[in-house]
Amino acid sequence: xxxxxxxxxxxxxxxxxxxxxxxxxxxxxxxxxxxxxxxxxxxxxxxxxxxxxxxxxxxxxxxxxxxxxxxxxxxxxxxxxxxxxxxxxxxxxxxxxxxxxxxxxxxxxxxxxx
Amino acid sequence: xxxxxxxxxxxxxxxxxxxxxxxxxxxxxxxxxxxxxxxxxxxxxxxxxxxxxxxxxxxxxxxxxxxxxxxxxxxxxxxxxxxxxxxxxxxxxxxxxxxxxxxxxxxxxxxxxx
Numbered sequence: 001x002x003x004x005x006x007x008x009x010x011x012x013x014x015x016x017x018x019x020x021x022x023x024x025x026x027x028x029x030x031x032x033x034x035x036x037x038x039x040x041x042x043x044x045x046x047x048x049x050x051x052x053x054x055x056x057x058x059x060x061x062x063x064x065x066x067x068x069x070x071x072x073x074x075x076x077x078x079x080x081x082x083x084x085x086x087x088x089x090x091x092x093x094x095x096x097x098x099x100x101x102x103x104x105x106x107x108x109x110x111x112x113x114x
Numbered sequence: 115x116x117x118x119x120x121x122x123x124x125x126x127x128x129x130x131x132x133x134x135x136x137x138x139x140x141x142x143x144x145x146x147x148x149x150x151x152x153x154x155x156x157x158x159x160x161x162x163x164x165x166x167x168x169x170x171x172x173x174x175x176x177x178x179x180x181x182x183x184x185x186x187x188x189x190x191x192x193x194x195x196x197x198x199x200x201x202x203x204x205x206x207x208x209x210x211x212x213x214x215x216x217x218x219x220x221x222x223x224x225x226x227x228x
Contacts, residue, residue: 004157006157031214033215033216035216042218042219042220042221043158043203043205043216043218044218045215045216045217048214048215056215058215091157091158095214100146100163100165102148102160102163103148103160103214103216104160105150105157105158105159105160106157107155107156107157108156108157
């Protein structure tokens with residue numbers, strides 16, 4: 001069964017550094033998402049992306065964050081000047097076209113900011 | 115943000131019996147609801163969903179019930195199996211011009227006792 005693939009599984013970065021989290025969505029999916037889950041908290045929406053542009057973003061997704069689809073298969077989340085509070089699991093999701101289609105999630109990247 | 119709530123953090127059920135997981139929401143504009151299952155170190159796995167125009171959807175051992183007047187949904191698993199032991203999240207979607215972010219509950223940890 002096709003799946004969403006995320007790399008790396010764990011990323012350790014010094015505070016203030018930039019980090020890029022990578023995702024390969026399911027191949028025929030056109031809608032892409034990033035979510036995060038801080039330890040002990042809910043899964044929170046960050047951003048949705050369709051047709052090469054952001055369609056919605058949460059208040060968390062400020063100028064520190066950006067997303068890109070650099071080629072036909074990858075979808076990336078860049079976090080600039082990381083802060084301690086950026087430590088979380090980051091999940092990528094994708095879905096196919098059509099009404100009431102579920103989002104399918106990758107296994108996540110654990111981001112640890114030191 | 116308490117728009118989606120799962121008031122039971124944990125639930126234990128004997129193998130072979132019915133597991134019932136509950137979820138409440140406050141936003142009457144939610145139009146699509148999903149249940150995800152999550153194992154440790156993995157991403158949420160889609161289980162079953164229901165549109166707000168329906169009150170029941172069934173898929174094998176899994177049935178989701180929606181009570182719009184009570185703003186309540188439940189997931190029934192019957193019969194429960196040891197492999198069902200996981201954290202279950204309900205999520206709700208608010209469609210707004212194609213934007214489809216999911217709002218998650220806090221999760222219920224289901225343990226199936228052999």
